[in-house]
Amino acid sequence: MKRVMGYCDRWSAAPGETVRFMVSCLDTDSYEAQLVRLRQPDAGPEATKFEPLPIAASLNGAHSGRYQPIPAGSFAAVPAHPALAPKGSFSLCAYVYATTPAKGRQALISTWCEKGQNGYALELDAGAALTFRSTGTLVSTGVPLRERHWYFVAASYDAAAGTVTLHQEPIAAHDFHPERAITITRAIGAPTQPLHPLIFAAHSDGATEHASAWGGRAFAHHFNGRIDSPRLAAAALDRAGLAALAATPLASTLATEIIAAWDFSRDISGEAITDLGPHRLDGTIVNLPTRAVRGWNWDGSETNWTHAPQQYGAIHFHDDDLVDANWASDFSYTVPEDLRSGVYAVHLTTPDFDYYVVFFVVPPRGTARSKTAFLASTATYTVYLNNRGRFLSTMTERYQGRVTTMDWIDALLIEFPEMGLSTYDRHTDGTGVAYSSRHRPLQNFRPTGRHWNFNLDLFIIDFLEKLGGDYDVITEEDLHTHGYDLLKPYQVILTGSHPEYDSADMLDAFETYLRRGGRMMYMGGNGFYWRIAHHPTRDGVIEVRRAEGGVRAWDAEPGEAFHSFTGEYGGLWRRNMRAPQRLVGVGFISQGFDKCSYFRITDDAKNPRAAWMFDGVEGELLGDFGILQGGAAGLEIDAADPKLGTPGHALVVGRSENHSNTYELVAEEVLIPHGATDAVINPDIHADITFFETGGGGAVFSTGSIAYAGSLGWNGFDNTLFRFTTNVLTRFRDPTPFPDPA
Amino acid sequence: MFRFDKTRLDLAREFKANPFGEHSPDLQYLLNILRAPRPGPFHVLLINEPGRRWTLAMMEPGRPPKPTNVVFTGLAEAEWHIFRERWAALAGEECPLE
Structure with a gap:
């Protein structure tokens, strides 16, 4: 099979900045390249048709290539x-x-x-x-x-x-x-x-x-x-x-x-x-x-x-450590001044194979071209890169409740283990992987394949495109570097479907933004969960110490809970007194991957502070349909919990129900094993759609579910969840301050 | 201790009717047995067309998947096929439920 793979040196590129692309060929010495803008994921017949938009660029066309090995091992x-x-x-x-x-x-x-x-x-x-x-x-x-x-x-x-x-x-x-x-x-x-x-x-x-x-x-x-x-x-x-x-x-x-x-x-x-x-x-x-x-x-x-x-x-x-594949560059692209912000990729093809090298075009540095920004979860994408754990045994099937699906790009990772690991994996010696880098060919940062993280976030891009495409794309990597200044120009920020990993600087930026009137739509589940540290000098290299509690693929060794990059105590933000409920009202409560469910609209929805969300929304349920396993509530879900910081004035306008056996309470909620820990018997397991005002005219809306994004485009966007979410975004874009909750 | 019992066709019927979502406790126990990690190849589904077609493949840890000739047009169909294969491996005979 003639195959091609690659990566680029930066994920965030503003007009005038140049992205370099590194490519390796397998059993061929040539390939085609085409710059495209991504507007939706490749998600099958029930979703918006996958149609990457070709963009004129000098890199487009035939290229000569060669095999470039990956020098792994530290x-x-x-x-x-x-x-x-x-x-x-x-x-x-x-x-x-x-x-x-x-x-x-x-x-x-x-x-x-x-x-x-x-x-x-x-x-x-x-x-x-x-x-x-x-x-x-x-x-x-x-x-x-x-x-x-x-x-x-x-x-x-x-x-x-x-x-x-x-x-x-x-x-x-x-x-x-x-x-x-x-x-x-x-x-x-x-x-x-x-x-x-x-x-x-x-x-x-x-x-x-x-x-x-x-x-x-x-x-x-x-x-x-x-x-x-x-x-x-x-x-x-x-x-x-x-x-x-x-x-x-x-x-x-x-x-x-x-x-x-x-x-x-x-x-x-x-x-x-x-x-x-x-x-x-x-x-x-x-x-x-x-x-x-x-x-x-x-x-x-x-x-x-x-x-x-x-x-x-x-x-x-470790013999499988890898921070940079160090491939020679094959071509580059300087972002034109007039290119709109968005999600882009260079599509590499051979007659047998295709491969996307994704990057984000952000607005000119220090400016915004919209009042709405989609915040790409680049920190989470980075720590998940080349996650191979799910291909190792039927253990994945056991907790997911369905047979593992994969494609030939996933198989690259198995054929070429030197592509390196994710922080969900273990090294060949069994120790947990604490560092992940984006400077290598990537298997799971693409618009195709299993819907997770980046790929799933393209459902949110699809939603924004449906509403006319008035949005900027910004990245968490830039958020860590620039802090609140990156968010400041925007009326509303939409997160990805699973913004799970944050540095202290990122959380500080969100908090400042919300205290100063910003609006945030947390469009997913299991967000703001783990603390991370960024490498002091290398962009796109992140450390995770999986300490004390949490749903995790490995746990930190004794005495090794503090990040090497920063000296900060790692693990759950909950263990650092910044549980996600404090920031967005909800936090991780359960996960399951066999079937998604729906939300039942609650009495809080009648509260005048939230009733506007339901204009034109009929029925008692939200999201009892969807491209991701049939519903908007599922995969990883979040619940409100005042003990962990949900504000007293927060409104839970929708609560999910009817989850399956595979939805188990998260480990940090089960201090003494007791058996009543799955959703069939435990009422604590539900997702909460939550809203609250933050003072200064700001507000937070949280969907509490990763699967939520996969229901927005159901039935050609003719559905109540789309109308509900559009109501929220329309109000959040309106500069009229929300009432001060105090 | 819950053990595999090839006479429990009620569990096979329940799974066939509803491979995803809430299961009875006994079916969940059975699925935990069928999905237990074992030495040797295990089942995966290769995506031919997202949401439309999948090919059954067998994979050993650390080795690329080996496709079979079995193709599915639905994931529920695939789950039932794999369930029957695993049932047969434990029972030593075909699952009588088609």
Whole structure:
């Protein structure tokens, strides 16, 4: 099959700004490209016909292409320096914690070049034993390291004696595994010492003509696990000497011998690694291994790494980490001044395959071209990118209550695992994925396929197009950067269907906007749920620590609930005293994916403060129809809860009912398992359509359901939910202030 | 302990009539058994045309799906087909309900 895939370097582009596109071909060397504006999702016969609008652009037409591999796998690199290639005796040591010790050769500390077969390395061999490698030399302890256990490991090369001594010593961890320290000495020849970079957690595999994660090189034998406090000295140290070499602070007795002493507890939020030694052999992490993780000496006395960084001196490397595919650019597009704001994509096609590379055209920076803005949930899109968890087993079918559906673009993700992971996945070593980046080919950021997040949000775009297309598109990524100033020009902001992830800056911006008269239509469910952190320097890279509570695919390891990027406590906003009910009146209560239901209009709908929403709306039900599993209430749903912050004056004008067995109470509501946790028996499970005024003339309208958007276009938009929602948007666009609720 | 019982055709009838939405407790127990993760290939549906046509495929974790020749024009039809296959695997015989 001739296939093509790609990504772009920015998701938010204003007139005058340029987007670069990176493309890779599979079994072909050519493809077609066409710029389009997306106005609706590809959602089948019951939805608006999927008709991307072609846009004139110089990029349109035939292109030559080639395969571009993805250099996945993290490591840390120190540029070549003569001090890293000692001419005589030397010693190296570190604390290591292997998470897949039996997976095969894995580098720990290495100047070894696999292609050139020279340099030296401390590594794990195919039998998971500590091994010293140099040209023509392989010395192993022959005893495997245990999985998820800290060891002190060291090698001392004695040039005069022509020997290397290995030390492999388990660190006690409040358990009773019988294991002894191992020391062995073997005769070896003198290592060759070419001028190579020193790499932690991988071997260099020489120069590559393809995409490189670092230095124009390929890398191999990635290590899964943690490395803490690696050191290098120009002497053959005995055990006492190695203890001095490993000591913190650095031992003055080794002042002349120490070559390098890397301290990974420094600059945890960034990508530098710091050498405390005399040559300042600083380096960089590559492909974003996880930082702010427990080190060998973590004792539980502190769980916030910013308070005790010396206990967080480890970096956790994974062979599937990926922050940037680093593909060469194939073409670019500079947004014309007169191009309207909207959702755009470059449609890449071969005779067998098509693929969309999506981006958003925002209004000129600092301006607005409409009083209405759709806020694309780019933070949520980012953390979900390349979510492969749902394809792994029938476990997905169990909680979704239906057979998993997929297409051939989903299958790309399985065929090419190097496309990287989402924060819903686990690494190959089983640890949760804390970071996600958009700088790679993406499987689930497109107008086709399963309706979720971006794809589902196009139903809201469809709704706005139906109303005449008077809207701007803005992004959460820009909201995090620019804060309230981004929202300020707009009378009303419509969110996406599932704006689940927010930084503190994003929530602050919403709150300021609403206090100053802004209006917000929260058009989905399970919003404002998890706290995230943005990378301090890289756009489009987000961190999630799944701490304490919440419906989650993995949970943070002990002592690792604080984001590495910011030092902020992660997890649910509810755990940070900013439950979503405080902002939008409702918060996540349940999820189910087999069948969607409807809302029953409540007595609150008769309240004059809300009765205007129902002009022309007949009947007792709302949304008892829909493209997404037959109803407007479902998938992930939110309920009002005064205990969690729903304002006392909020009106619940519609409440869903009749949900199925698959709708279970969220984990944070079930402290003691009791069995009465599904919607068939538990009345707490419902979605609430909620409205309240915010003071300053502002107001909030919340749909409380992801599926809501999928019912707006039902029956060619001739339905009561469309009329109801249009009433709300029309009033929210009207500058007449809402009455002050106080 | 709820166990699979090939004589419980009432549950098969209930599922066929209503594959999505609220189920009786016993049908929900049965579905949890049928949908339990097991070694080996499992069923997925490949989207041929959104909302119109799906192809039954088998997939092993970490491997691309292998399409079969079975094509569906409705998801309820697909659910019933897969239910019968899983029933037969546990019962050792075809589900007598067509």
